[in-house]
Amino acid sequence: MKRKYKITRSKPQTPTSSLPDIIFMLLFFFMTAMTLKTKPVDLEQHLPQAEELKKSENKNLTTYIHIGAPKDKLKYGDEPLIQLDGHLASPEDVGPYILKKQARIPEYQIPQMTVALKVDDDAAMGLVCDVQQELRKVNARKIIYVAAPKGKTSDQARRKSL
Amino acid sequence: MHFFICNCGFFHFKDYGTNQTSVIMKIQRVETDREINSGSMADIAFLLLIFFLMTTTIAVDKGLAIMLPPKTDQKPVAPIAGRNLFKVYINSSDRLMAEGEVLANAGELKPMIQTFVLNRGASAELSDNPEKAVVSLKTDRGTSYKAYISALDEIQGAYYEIYGERIGLTAAGYRQLDLKDPEQRALHEKARAGIPMNISIAEPTR
Numbered sequence: 520m521k522r523k524y525k526i527t528r529s530k531p532q533t534p535t536s537s538l539p540d541i542i543f544m545l546l547f548f549f550m551t552a553m554t555l556k557t558k559p560v561d562l563e564q565h566l567p568q569a570e571e572l573k574k575s576e577n578k579n580l581t582t583y584i585h586i587g588a589p590k591d592k593l594k595y596g597d598e599p600l601i602q603l604d605g606h607l608a609s610p611e612d613v614g615p616y617i618l619k620k621q622a623r624i625p626e627y628q629i630p631q632m633t634v635a636l637k638v639d640d641d642a643a644m645g646l647v648c649d650v651q652q653e654l655r656k657v658n659a660r661k662i663i664y665v666a667a668p669k670g671k672t673s674d675q676a677r678r679k680s681l
Numbered sequence: 682m683h684f685f686i687c688n689c690g691f692f693h694f695k696d697y698g699t700n701q702t703s704v705i706m707k708i709q710r711v712e713t714d715r716e717i718n719s720g721s722m723a724d725i726a727f728l729l730l731i732f733f734l735m736t737t738t739i740a741v742d743k744g745l746a747i748m749l750p751p752k753t754d755q756k757p758v759a760p761i762a763g764r765n766l767f768k769v770y771i772n773s774s775d776r777l778m779a780e781g782e783v784l785a786n787a788g789e790l791k792p793m794i795q796t797f798v799l800n801r802g803a804s805a806e807l808s809d810n811p812e813k814a815v816v817s818l819k820t821d822r823g824t825s826y827k828a829y830i831s832a833l834d835e836i837q838g839a840y841y842e843i844y845g846e847r848i849g850l851t852a853a854g855y856r857q858l859d860l861k862d863p864e865q866r867a868l869h870e871k872a873r874a875g876i877p878m879n880i881s882i883a884e885p886t887r
Contacts, residue, residue: 534717540726547730567827569834571841572743573856581742586826635742638826645822647829648885655749664830665744 560637561595562587562602567640569666580632582620582659584613586646587639599642601650610649614657621659630661637665745833747880764806765813767797769832773823777832787831794839798876811876819883836880844872 562585575581585602589595601608603616621629634654638647654662769790770778777784779793798814800807808814816836820829838852845855848868855872858865 537726544726544730567830569745569830571745571834571837571852571856573746575742575744575746633746635744637742640825640827640830642826643822644820644824644826644829644885647826648820648822651749651882652884655752658752660749660751661746662749663742663744663746664833665742666830666834668743 560585560602561590563590563639564637565639566665566667568669570669572668575633575635575663580628581635583635583637585637586642599646610653613650613653617657617659634659634662635665636662745837761815765808765815767816770819771824771828771832773821775825775828787835790835791839794836815879815881817881817883820885822885840878843876848872
């Protein structure tokens with residue numbers, strides 16, 4: 520009698536009602552801390568280092584252009600290439616691509632549109648200049664050369680060194 | 682709480698008669714079903730969530746911002762007097778030249794540009810005034826992007842240092858001014874007044 524009584528009462532229960540909250544919290548945390556990477560970049564992206572960095576102002580108004588030597592050298596050769604939204608392109612494709620992006624944002628925000636150039640530091644200036652000429656033609660003049668802070672290597676750089 | 686009640690029940694069971702025990706057991710069953718009050722758990726979770734929201738920074742791309750010139754056919758280019766133009770040239774083997782002088786590294790550019798911009802007509806070879814002063818950066822098609830960025834970084838750094846000095850800040854302090862805050866924006870405008878950052882990115886030689 521005594522023993523039975525004891526067993527029935529000792530039922531240690533951990534409160535589980537807060538588990539959904541914890542899970543949601545984790546979910547939100549990862550949602551915010553993660554940067555969405557929509558398309559993989561097939562180019563080398565070892566960004567140069569610089570000191571006088573400024574933040575790009577508005578992420579929604581930023582268009583990325585990647586330039587660098589392809590990772591898959593057997594398939595694409597080792598000359599630097601341009602990548603726009605996941606597909607490789609030539610300098611002539613930059614203009615239409617920017618116009619397409621401009622069409623998607625409200626007209627009054629177009630002057631604030633920034634083009635972020637993510638260029639591998641081994642790439643030659645020739646291709647970068649070609650892209651800049653194309654950008655001037657479509658009046659997308661606000662550009663930012665994405666760089667890593669001095670002393671710190673960018674994520675891509677770290678990955679490359681591993 | 683749990684144990685306390687258990688012990689309590691056990692004690693009662695031992696001391697009093699069977700009649701008494703059954704009454705206590707009834708109470709006990711009600712007591713054991715109780716859990717720790719978890720109503721505040723959600724609040725704690727939200728608190729943590731907000732904490733993480735505030736402290737984590739989503740990777741923001743940083744870089745060197747410049748403004749490209751408008752299309753060449755739009756405006757006739759006014760000639761710039763030789764003394765108002767500071768020429769920086771990087772050749773295809775990444776060697777740096779400024780005003781006809783070969784430089785060992787890009788770090789030497791900063792003081793040169795600062796004396797050039799803030800000359801205010803003192804030396805006949807340097808700029809008339811900061812408004813007219815233009816720094817021209819020219820590359821070859823074969824110049825590496827790395828060399829170009831390091832030179833551009835120094836040129837912009839020279840200007841930021843001038844701006845920072847005018848309002849009693851360092852170059853980094855100037856760069857971090859929040860333009861959305863009217864007070865800081867006024868400071869930003871004050872620093873820039875009369876000294877525009879005239880950096881010309883020349884088209885590369887073929």
